[in-house]
Amino acid sequence: MRRIISILMENEPGALSRVVALFSQRGYNIETLTVAPTEDPTLSRLTMTTTGDEYKIEQITKHLNKLIEVVKLVDLTEGAHIEREIMLMKIKATGAQRAEVKRTVDIFRGQIVDVTATVYTVQLTGTTDKLEAFINAIGETQVLEVVRSGVSGIARGEKVLSL
Amino acid sequence: MEMLSGADMVVRALQEEGVEYIFGYPGGSVLHIYDALFQQDKVSHILVRHEQAATHAADGYARATGKPGVVMVTSGPGATNAITGLATAFMDSIPMIVLSGQVRSDWIGDDAFQETDMIGVSRPVVKHSFMVRDPKDIPEIFKKAFYIATTGRPGPVLIDIPKDHTAPNKTFPYEYPKKVKLRSYAPVTRGHSGQIRKAVEELLKAKRPVIYAGGGVVQGEASEALTKLAHKLNFPVTNTLMGLGAYPGTDRQFLGMLGMHGTYEANMAMHSADVILAAGARLDDRVTNSTKKFCPGAKLIHIDIDPASISKNVAAHIPIVGPVRQVLDEMLAMLDEQDSEPDHKALERWWQEIDGWREFHGLRYETNENGPMKPQQVVQALYKATDGKAYVTSDVGQHQMFAAQFYKFDRPRQWINSGGLGTMGFGLPAAMGVQFAFPDAVVACVTGEGSIQMNIQELSTCLQYGLPVKIININNQALGMVRQWQDMQYGGRHSQSYMESLPDFVKLAEAYGHVGFKVEKFEDLEGAMNEAFSLKDRLVFMDIYVDPTEHVYPMHIADGAMRDMWLSKTERT
Numbered sequence: 008m009r010r011i012i013s014i015l016m017e018n019e020p021g022a023l024s025r026v027v028a029l030f031s032q033r034g035y036n037i038e039t040l041t042v043a044p045t046e047d048p049t050l051s052r053l054t055m056t057t058t059g060d061e062y063k064i065e066q067i068t069k070h071l072n073k074l075i076e077v078v079k080l081v082d083l084t085e086g087a088h089i090e091r092e093i094m095l096m097k098i099k100a101t102g103a104q105r106a107e108v109k110r111t112v113d114i115f116r117g118q119i120v121d122v123t124a125t126v127y128t129v130q131l132t133g134t135t136d137k138l139e140a141f142i143n144a145i146g147e148t149q150v151l152e153v154v155r156s157g158v159s160g161i162a163r164g165e166k167v168l169s170l
Numbered sequence: 171m172e173m174l175s176g177a178d179m180v181v182r183a184l185q186e187e188g189v190e191y192i193f194g195y196p197g198g199s200v201l202h203i204y205d206a207l208f209q210q211d212k213v214s215h216i217l218v219r220h221e222q223a224a225t226h227a228a229d230g231y232a233r234a235t236g237k238p239g240v241v242m243v244t245s246g247p248g249a250t251n252a253i254t255g256l257a258t259a260f261m262d263s264i265p266m267i268v269l270s271g272q273v274r275s276d277w278i279g280d281d282a283f284q285e286t287d288m289i290g291v292s293r294p295v296v297k298h299s300f301m302v303r304d305p306k307d308i309p310e311i312f313k314k315a316f317y318i319a320t321t322g323r324p325g326p327v328l329i330d331i332p333k334d335h336t337a338p339n340k341t342f343p344y345e346y347p348k349k350v351k352l353r354s355y356a357p358v359t360r361g362h363s364g365q366i367r368k369a370v371e372e373l374l375k376a377k378r379p380v381i382y383a384g385g386g387v388v389q390g391e392a393s394e395a396l397t398k399l400a401h402k403l404n405f406p407v408t409n410t411l412m413g414l415g416a417y418p419g420t421d422r423q424f425l426g427m428l429g430m431h432g433t434y435e436a437n438m439a440m441h442s443a444d445v446i447l448a449a450g451a452r453l454d455d456r457v458t459n460s461t462k463k464f465c466p467g468a469k470l471i472h473i474d475i476d477p478a479s480i481s482k483n484v485a486a487h488i489p490i491v492g493p494v495r496q497v498l499d500e501m502l503a504m505l506d507e508q509d510s511e512p513d514h515k516a517l518e519r520w521w522q523e524i525d526g527w528r529e530f531h532g533l534r535y536e537t538n539e540n541g542p543m544k545p546q547q548v549v550q551a552l553y554k555a556t557d558g559k560a561y562v563t564s565d566v567g568q569h570q571m572f573a574a575q576f577y578k579f580d581r582p583r584q585w586i587n588s589g590g591l592g593t594m595g596f597g598l599p600a601a602m603g604v605q606f607a608f609p610d611a612v613v614a615c616v617t618g619e620g621s622i623q624m625n626i627q628e629l630s631t632c633l634q635y636g637l638p639v640k641i642i643n644i645n646n647q648a649l650g651m652v653r654q655w656q657d658m659q660y661g662g663r664h665s666q667s668y669m670e671s672l673p674d675f676v677k678l679a680e681a682y683g684h685v686g687f688k689v690e691k692f693e694d695l696e697g698a699m700n701e702a703f704s705l706k707d708r709l710v711f712m713d714i715y716v717d718p719t720e721h722v723y724p725m726h727i728a729d730g731a732m733r734d735m736w737l738s739k740t741e742r743t
C-alpha cells in the first residue's frame with residue numbers, strides 16, 4: 008500500500024538525517040522525499056511516500072513520532088487529500104514531433120518553459136499517476152531528461168497540520 | 171548575569187543535575203573541560219582504563235540507582251570506543267549521558283586530527299544527540315539531554331562538544347534553565363483509563379493468567395505495584411532476563427525467568443495461558459520463540475510507555491500506552507473500588523497444573539561425583555555466601571544464564587546484565603559503577619574466562635579507587651555459549667570456541683594488586699567463597715574451574731512454540 012506521510016519537524020541541522028537514517032536502519036523504503044521550511048521558519052515540512060502493509064506503516068509512524076525533532080505527523084492517505092508533484096522535463100522536439108509534443112503538453116495542461124531548435128523544456132504538475140501517464144504519452148525515446156520534485160500533499164477540507 | 175566559559179558551564183550543568191560521578195578518559199579535545207573539573211570538587215571524575223569501560227561503569231551506576239550515568243570521552247578514538255557502551259545502554263533502555271569532545275568547530279569536516287562524525291556514528295544507538303554549535307546553548311542542551319535520557323522510555327543521549335566552544339578565555343552568560351522547553355517531546359504520563367478498565371475486566375475473567383514482567387517494571391519503579399497486584403489476584407508471575415528482581419525471586423507465585431533459557435514451568439504456563447499481562451516487556455525474540463506459534467490461546471494485555479514496543483512482534487488485544495507504575499496502580503484502585511474477586515476456582519486448578527510442571531521439571535542439573543564442578547553449583551554457592559543479597563553483575567554467555575536461573579533476586583536493580591545487546595566485557599566495569607553507587611554493598615561480578623578478558627584492564631581502576639568487587643570467574647575453558655550451539659547445531663565442531671593459553675588469573679589479579687583464588691574442587695568452593703566475601707575491602711578474583719561440557723537448559727527449540735524445549739542433552743518436550 009502506498010502512503011503519503013507528512014511531518015512537521017524542527018528546522019534544525021541533523022533532523023533530516025535522523026528521519027532518513029531511520030528508514031535504512033529499520034529496513035523501510037522511501038520512494039519520494041521533499042522537505043522545505045514552512046511559514047514558521049523554525050519548522051520544516053517533510054513529505055514522504057513509502058509502501059508497506061498496515062503493520063509496517065504503523066511501525067514507521069510510531070518510530071518517526073519517537074524522533075525528538077518530529078513535532079507532528081499525519082498519514083495523508085488515511086483521509087481525503089490533495090497530492091502534487093512537479094516535473095521538469097527535456098523532450099526532443101524536431102520535425103513533425105515538435106507539434107505532436109506541444110499537443111500532448113497541452114492535453115496534460117503542462118507548460119513549455121524553455122525552447123531551443125531541437126528541445127522543449129516542459130513543466131508539469133499533478134499526481135504521480137498523471138506525471139507517469141505523461142511520460143508514457145511522450146514515449147521514452149523522446150525523453151532526454153526528467154527531474155521530479157517528489158510528492159507534496161495536504162489534507163482536504165478544514166483539517167490543518169500545524170502546532 | 172554570571173559569565174562562564176563553555177568548560178565551566180559544562181561542569182556547572184553537571185553539578186546542577188546532581189551528578190556525583192563522571193566516568194571518563196582525557197584527550198586533547200576535552201582538556202578544557204578536564205581543567206574545569208580539576209578546579210571543583212562536587213563532581214568526581216573516575217579514570218577508567220578504556221572508554222568502553224567508562225560507558226559500562228556509568229551504565230551499571232544507572233541500573234543500580236535509576237539515576238543517569240555520565241561519561242566523558244575525547245574525540246576520535248575515545249568517542250568510537252564509547253559506541254559499544256552506548257549501544258548496550260540503548261538496547262536495554264538505560265539513561266546515560268555521554269559527552270564527547272570534538273575537534274574545533276572551524277575544522278569540522280576537514281578530516282582534522284582525531285575527527286570522527288560522532289553524531290553520525292552514534293545515531294542508531296542513541297535516544298537523541300546534540301552538537302553544541304554555540305557555547306551559550308550549553309545550559310539548555312544539558313537540561314534537555316538529562317530530561318530526554320531519563321523520561322519516557324529512558325536511553326542514552328550524546329552531547330558532542332567542539333573544543334573551541336569550551337575555551338577558558340571566552341565567557342558567556344550562564345543561567346541554568348529551571349524547565350525544559352521541548353514542544354516535540356512529550357512522554358505519556360498516564361495510561362488510557364478505558365483501556366485499563368477493559369484490561370481489569372479481562373484479568374478478573376481469566377482462568378489461566380500469567381503476568382509477564384520485564385525491565386520496564388524495574389526502570390519504572392513499579393515492583394511494589396506489581397507485587398501487590400499479583401498477590402491480590404493470586405496470579406503467577408514470570409520475569410524476563412531484564413525484569414529479574416522486579417518480582418521477588420523467592421515468592422511462591424514466581425515461576426522464574428521465561429524464554430529461551432526460561433524455566434519449564436514459566437514457558438509451559440505462558441503457552442497454556444488464556445490471558446497474559448505483559449508489563450514493561452517487549453516480547454523479544456529470546457522470549458517468544460516463533461511469534462506465529464506464540465501462546466495460541468492467550469489474550470495479550472500489553473503495558474508499555476513506548477507505543478513502538480506494542481504490537482511490534484506480537485499483536486496486543488488490549489494495548490495500554492503509559493508508565494507501568496501508574497497503570498498498575500490504577501488497576502489496583504479499580505479492583506479495590508469494584509471489590510470484585512478473580513475466579514478463585516479456576517485459579518486453584520491453574521495453580522495445581524503449574525505445581526505439576528514445577529514438580530515434573532523444576533530447574534535442575536546433574537552433578538558429577540568426583541568429576542569437575544558444575545557452573546550451577548558455583549552460582550548456588552554464591553547465593554549462599556551472599557545470603558541472596560548481593561548486587562550481581564554479569565557478563566554474557568552460559569554463566570549469565572546460570573546466574574539468572576539460580577540466583578534468586580528479591581529486589582529490583584539487584585541483577586545487572588546486558589540483555590539486548592549481549593555485550594561481553596560488560597560485567598566488571600558495570601560492577602565498578604554499582605560499587606561507586608553503593609560503596610558498602612556486596613557486589614559480585616559473575617563472568618567467564620572469555621568475557622572477563624574483554625575488559626580485564628579495569629582491575630587497575632578497581633585498585634586505584636579501592637573497589638572491593640568480587641569476581642566470580644566461572645572458568646569452563648571455553649566460549650561456552652558458542653560451544654553449546656556448536657554441540658547442538660554444528661555436529662560438535664568447536665570452531666574457535668576453545669580458549670587456549672589462558673592466563674594464570676590468580677597471578678594476574680595479584681599483579682594488579684588484588685587477591686586471587688583458584689578453586690578446582692567442589693569441596694573447596696564454599697570455604698573459598700566465604701573467605702573471599704570476608705575480605706570486605708579487597709577485590710578478590712575467584713577463578714573457579716567447572717565442567718566445560720555443561721549446557722544451559724531448558725533451551726527453546728528454534729522456531730517452535732514457547733513450550734518446545736530441550737530439557738537436557740537427551741530429553742525434550
Ligand SMILES: Cc1cc2nc3c(=O)[nH]c(=O)nc-3n(C[C@H](O)[C@H](O)[C@H](O)COP(=O)(O)OP(=O)(O)OC[C@H]3O[C@@H](n4cnc5c(N)ncnc54)[C@H](O)[C@@H]3O)c2cc1C
Nearest residue numbers: 384385386390411412429430431450452475494589590592
Ligand atoms: C545469551 C542471552 C540469552 C538470553 N536469553 C533470554 C531468555 O531466556 N529470556 C529472556 O527473557 N531474555 C533473554 N535474553 C535477553 C533478551 O535478549 C532481551 O534483552 C530481554 O528479553 C528483554 O527484556 P524485556 O522484554 O524485559 O525488555 P527491556 O529491554 O528491559 O525493555 C523494557 C520495555 O519496557 C518499556 N518501559 C521502560 N520503562 C517503562 C515504564 N516506566 N513504563 C512502561 N514501560 C516501560 C520499554 O519501552 C521497553 O519496551 C538473553 C540475552 C542473552 C545475551
Ligand SMILES: Cc1ncc(C[n+]2csc(CCOP(=O)(O)OP(=O)(O)O)c2C)c(N)n1
Nearest residue numbers: 567568569594618619620621648649650651
Ligand atoms: C563482544 C561480544 N563478542 C561476541 C559475543 C558472542 N558470544 C556470546 S556468548 C560467548 C561466549 C562467552 O564466553 P565466556 O565469557 O567464557 O562465557 P561462557 O559462555 O563460557 O560461560 C560469545 C563469544 C558476544 N556476546 N559479545
Ligand SMILES: [Mg+2]
Nearest residue numbers: 618619648650
Ligand atoms: Mg567460558
